Amino acid sequence: MRSRHSSDTRRPEDGIIDSGHRITDFKTNRDYAIGVARAFGGALLFSLPILMTMETWFLGFTMDRFRLVILMLVLLPILVGLAYYSGFEDSTHLFDSILDAFVAIAVTTSMATIVLLLFGVIEAGSQANEWIGKIALQAVPGSIGALLAQSQFGRRMQDEDRQSRESGDFGEYFLMCAGALFLAANIAPTEEVLAIAQQMSPWQSVVLAVLSLALMHTFVYAAGFRGQHERPQDQSLAATFVKFSVNGYVLALAISAFICWTFGRFDGLALEEAVQVIVVLGFPAAVGAASARLVL
Amino acid sequence: MAAKTSRARTQRETTPLLEWILGGIGLVLFVAAIAFLVYEGSGSEDRPGDVEIRIEEIIATDDAYLVRYRARNLGTQTLVDLHISARVFDGSTELERVDAGIDYLPGRSWRRGGFYLREDPRKYRVDIRVGGYQEP
Numbered sequence: 345m346r347s348r349h350s351s352d353t354r355r356p357e358d359g360i361i362d363s364g365h366r367i368t369d370f371k372t373n374r375d376y377a378i379g380v381a382r383a384f385g386g387a388l389l390f391s392l393p394i395l396m397t398m399e400t401w402f403l404g405f406t407m408d409r410f411r412l413v414i415l416m417l418v419l420l421p422i423l424v425g426l427a428y429y430s431g432f433e434d435s436t437h438l439f440d441s442i443l444d445a446f447v448a449i450a451v452t453t454s455m456a457t458i459v460l461l462l463f464g465v466i467e468a469g470s471q472a473n474e475w476i477g478k479i480a481l482q483a484v485p486g487s488i489g490a491l492l493a494q495s496q497f498g499r500r501m502q503d504e505d506r507q508s509r510e511s512g513d514f515g516e517y518f519l520m521c522a523g524a525l526f527l528a529a530n531i532a533p534t535e536e537v538l539a540i541a542q543q544m545s546p547w548q549s550v551v552l553a554v555l556s557l558a559l560m561h562t563f564v565y566a567a568g569f570r571g572q573h574e575r576p577q578d579q580s581l582a583a584t585f586v587k588f589s590v591n592g593y594v595l596a597l598a599i600s601a602f603i604c605w606t607f608g609r610f611d612g613l614a615l616e617e618a619v620q621v622i623v624v625l626g627f628p629a630a631v632g633a634a635s636a637r638l639v640l
Numbered sequence: 641m642a643a644k645t646s647r648a649r650t651q652r653e654t655t656p657l658l659e660w661i662l663g664g665i666g667l668v669l670f671v672a673a674i675a676f677l678v679y680e681g682s683g684s685e686d687r688p689g690d691v692e693i694r695i696e697e698i699i700a701t702d703d704a705y706l707v708r709y710r711a712r713n714l715g716t717q718t719l720v721d722l723h724i725s726a727r728v729f730d731g732s733t734e735l736e737r738v739d740a741g742i743d744y745l746p747g748r749s750w751r752r753g754g755f756y757l758r759e760d761p762r763k764y765r766v767d768i769r770v771g772g773y774q775e776p
Contacts, residue, residue: 367657376656405746406718406776409681413674420670443659446666453669471749473680480673608776 379494380451386493387452388459391486393530395456400533401465403607404478411606412480418602419484422522423448426491429515444491452486453479484529488522492639513587516637520592523636524599524629531628532603541620549623556596556623556630561589563634573637588637596629597622603629690714691722691745691770696752704756709768716747723771726755728764735759744776 366372394400423445428438456479460466466475531537544552564573565584576584600622604610610618692712699706707726713719722742728735738755745751755768 367655367660369656372654373656373658376658380658380662402744402776405749406720406744409677413677413681416670416674416677440655443655443663446663446670447659448666449670450662450666453666471746472676474746474749476673476676480677 380447382493383448383451383490384455387448387455387486387490390489390492390526391452391456391482391530394485394533395459395463395482397533399535400481401460401478403533404481405474407477407481407606407608409477411608412477415484415603415606416480419487419525420445422518422525423487423491425518426488426522427494429519430491430494444494445487448487448490449483451490452483456482456486481533485526488526516588517591517595519636520595520633521599523632523634524596525603525632526636527632528596528600528603528625528629532600532607532609532625537604537621537625538609541617541624544620544624546616546620549620552627553593553623556627557589557593560592560596560630560634561585563631564588564637592633592637593626593630596633597626599633600625600629686717687715687747689717689719689722689745689747689773691719693724693768693770695766695768698761700760701756704758705760705762706754706756707761707766707768708752708754710750710752711742711745711770712750713745713747718747718776719745719773720776722773724753725769725771726757727767727769728757728759728761729767730764735764739771745773 424438424441427441427444427448457466457475460475460478460482466478541549579587604618604621604625609621613621690713692714694710694712696708696710699708709724711722711724720743722745723739724741725737725739727737736757736759738757740753740755742751742753757766
């Protein structure tokens with residue numbers, strides 16, 4: 345996953361990468377294998393919470409098959425986008441990003457299979473419908489983690505002086521969706537989301553929504569995290585707040601609703617309760633959305 | 641533009657073989673999983689849970705007889721919190737009853753469990769049957 349860039353040499357006069365390396369070149373492949381190991385670690389790090397959550401194993405075979413397919417189909421462009429935006433503006437092409445996305449899926453699938461076999465969650469004698477569902481569900485946070493590991497651990501080590509791609513407004517919204525999807529998919533399988541929603545009063549839900557919104561803004565513009573954004577000089581605080589934080593929160597709520605629907609969390613719920621579940625899951629989704637803007 | 645296209649082509653030519661292999665594996669896994677899930681969701685018939693219980697072995701322990709069973713769900717629907725009971729009869733007289741449960745029994749899958757009985761099940765008639773369940 346992009347390790348090849350460290351060994352590529354550029355000729356500034358024509359902007360063309362010197363193709364001194366063939367695809368079978370040992371060093372290039374060895375460097376790439378190191379990148380894959382990093383991705384494996386990232387996938388493990390980001391999917392450990394749901395690898396060790398019982399509800400996730402059960403969801404793998406109880407959730408509606410078509411909803412799982414839709415979740416996987418939504419995941420693919422998100423992975424491609426993550427690979428694209430975490431790449432280098434002058435060297436990453438859409439084709440590379442698509443390839444990176446499938447590599448992330450391969451890495452995550454192998455990681456999840458090994459870990460779930462070790463845990464005894466899937467057994468050699470289990471039916472295919474059981475283990476395919478269980479492993480497919482791990483692909484959501486795991487493959488996002490595999491790509492994040494590349495951008496976070498890899499880029500700085502390899503290429504200090506090169507700039508990552510400028511994301512623009514669309515990219516910012518896209519990254520927020522990816523971050524929200526990652527954290528929401530991690531937490532939505534647990535029973536606690538429903539339990540919290542049921543024990544909260546409507547007023548507590550309103551306060552939680554306001555808190556989520558405030559946190560989103562604080563995370564990105566005020567808390568001083570690495571990657572903090574500067575408010576554009578030509579935009580007022582209110583305009584920035586609406587443009588990114590309010591819109592971002594709306595996206596986080598939409599992602600929460602989508603994840604709840606795919607996991608069947610709305611089944612049998614009244615509308616008011618469903619809204620409360622969305623707000624509860626919207627809390628981690630908002631934090632995920634804000635964090636994604638910082639880390640990528 | 642020409643330089644950009646050329647750069648893309650050059651870069652593709654230098655993409656490590658390992659990346660091509662892993663990307664290909666990822667693509668195959670992704671497409672296969674989608675195809676399987678679509679087939680599962682549409683092609684196969686939707687049958688309610690139908691549990692078949694088979695006694696695998698009986699082991700005498702210090703103070704009980706362990707009856708190990710295997711419960712297989714012949715249907716396609718997942719059964720949650722499935723109740724199973726073992727009753728020991730001497731003729732028509734029920735000597736004892738032991739209850740057990742299975743948290744999740746997916747469609748076309750099986751789970752193992754056991755009952756600890758005071759009476760020797762090899763001397764009497766043992767009736768193992770499933771009770772109620774929940775939908776997931």
